[in-house]
Amino acid sequence: MTMIDELVPQPENASTRDAIRRTAHAHRARRVAISRVMMILCGIALVLTSIPLVLLLIQLIVRGSSQLNATFFTKLPQSPSLVDPNAIGGVLNSIIGTLALTIYASIMAIPVGVLTGVYLAESRSKLAATLRVIAQTMAGAPSILMGLFGFTLIVKYLQIGFTAIAGSFALAVLMLPVIAISTEISVRNVPDTLREAGLALGAKPHKVSLKVVIPSALSGIVTGCLLAVARAIGETAPVLLTIGGGYLNEWRPLNPVSALPLSIYMNAKSEWPSQRAQVWGIALVLVAFVFVLSLTARIWASRKQKRNS
Amino acid sequence: MPTSTSEIASQREELAEKSASSSRGWYQWLLIGVSVLFAVVSISFVGSIIIYSIPAWAHPGTLLTGKGWQSPTGPFGGFAMIIGTFETSLIALVVAGIVGLGTSLSIVFLVPGKFRNIIATLVELLAAIPSIVYGLWGFLVLAPWMLKTFDPFVNKFPFASTIFGSPGQQFGPSLMLASIVLSVMILPTFVAISREVISAVPSEIIEASYSLGATRWQVIKDVVLPTAKIGLFGATFLALARATGETVAVALVAGGVANAQFHLLYPGTSIAAWIATQFGEAQGTEVSALMALGVLLMLINFSLSLISRSLVNRQRKVLARV
Secondary structure, rough: OHHHHOOOOOOHHHHHHHHHHHHHHHHHHHHHHHHHHHHHHHHHHHHHHHHHHHHHHHHHHHHHHOOOHHHHHHHHOOOOOOOOOOOOOOOHHHHHHHHHHHHHHHHHHHHHHHHHHHHHHHHHOOHHHHHHHHHHHOOOOOOHHHHHHHHHHHHOOOOOOOOHHHHHHHHHHHHHHHHHHHHHHHHOOHHHHHHHHHHHOOOOOHHHHHHHHHHHHHHHHHHHHHHHHHHHHHOOHHHHHHOOOOOOOOOOOOEEEOHHHHHHHHHHHOOHHHHHHHHHHHHHHHHHHHHHHHHHHHHHHHHHHHHHH | OOOOOHHHHHHHHHHHHHHHOOOOHHHHHHHHHHHHHHHHHHHHHHHHHHHHHHHHHOOOHHHOOOEEOOOOOOOOHHHHHHHHHHHHHHHHHHHHHHHHHHHHHHHEEEEEEHHHHHHHHHHHHHHHHOHHHHHHHHHHHHHHHHHHHHHHHHHHOOOOOHOOOOOOOOOOOHHHHHHHHHHHHHHHHHHHHHHHHHHOOHHHHHHHHHOOOHHHHHHHHHHHHHHHHHHHHHHHHHHHHHHHHHOHHHHHHHHHOOOOOOOOOHHHHEEEHHHHHHHEEEEEHHHHHHHHHHHHHHHHHHHHHHHHHHHHHHHHHHHOOO
16 A cells, blocks of 8 residues: 555545556656656756866866976976977966955955945945945956956056056956945844844944944955955956066066966967966966865855854 | 834834934944945946947947958957857857756755765855866867867768858867857856755745655756746856856957857857957057947846846745745
């Protein structure tokens, strides 16, 4: 006796009863078979997704790690020649450039982004509602447009030229909405009871915001900032149009700099096999930066969550 | 003393209202000032690109439907880039949408619980990989492979050359390669969002349908997908927005040729990739023509994200009702 037998009505006539039972069983067998096939198809989709992504990661690690040596991290790039086709030097200038760009961009974006996020969370004005729509739209804007913006405003209009400051401005515009949105979410997640307790003790609203709300939301805010930095560090399009490139160890804001994504883009098309091979090393370093930042962000967020719950 | 919950709620509203508006001290003004600064940056972001593109709009017809791009004097036709953008991202979206939906369903319904979080984290990490790395992989690994294996294979089928073009004369980068790289690139993004949407379907209604004797697929088809439908469309539009705006990956693998044609195995380009590849040498009117392409890209992207946001908001309302 299966469950189906209990569910079907039991007519007096034995042959009718059998017929109903057979139909019900056949129906169930069909449903189960269809379900099996569809779930297998879903499983195949999972495998199909994994294949290219796993291949990419393996190739990145295998081909990239063979490029990492002391020269790679400490020397400037060199142009290979027919005499010495393997003289490609290192990528120190790009590492320094990327760090400089990221730091300048963070200095510009984090204070403005966090304060905008706090305002979005705490205000109910029309301005806040409008800003929220703007931030959400900007967060998804193609990064090449940030490059065009950096070019028009800093390079052309302010006549500062292709410089680190132009590139980091473009990256800061990219980070701003991301930071604002994640800050808003984490400030909103602070329980109202905390706020009210502060107000009930007679604290001024700004004291409550600064001493109660922002400290409780801090881990979420830091997570959002780290994820924004992780996104900015790997962006190629904005820096392509703004930083000018360069083959020196340069970090000063008003000079042209290089960056890791930019040298990947430039060297991938090189006619020298040695330079094309080195690109994998650069990509590995870049992905390592991004993974460390996003994993730190995630671990931070989950640890805080555990403590809260 | 307030007695009912509604009274308490209204008092809380009042308190919050008061704390927000009462003392407009230095702190309030600081927040408002910084937010206005953010608004100014955003407005000048849109404005400056539009202003610099104005000279190019003298010939809007050429810009939208013209087939050639003659640098440095013009005419500058954007037809090839517009086609390339839509062709590559729509193909990528169809592939990534179907495969990605199956993937998120199997992450939620097939993968055992203890691995689920690991896979979810892994997918989010993959979504964080810079797009240039996907482009690099497509350019150095996939392109030679496609030239050797994929292209000849595709053209063994009858009539394939009407869609794909004739094989054997290209050097690797093509619109097809760009579509494949884009679909691999947007897969993690799409899976990360659609998995979240699917796992947000309340477990009560899933368990209820299991208890009525539904098979796993019936639960998915009749309960999960209808409930998550709008949110999944939102994820789709978000993925499409990401694909249309992708720059350097497409610039590496599409071939960078302004050919107004539909054959997938020939090189082509997209709006964003064309801006990136041409900007270095552009002068005068060509710069504003590229800016005009940027305005076009902005319009496409903003409307896609508007649609996806309204869909996600509607999904939230659907879930609140369930």
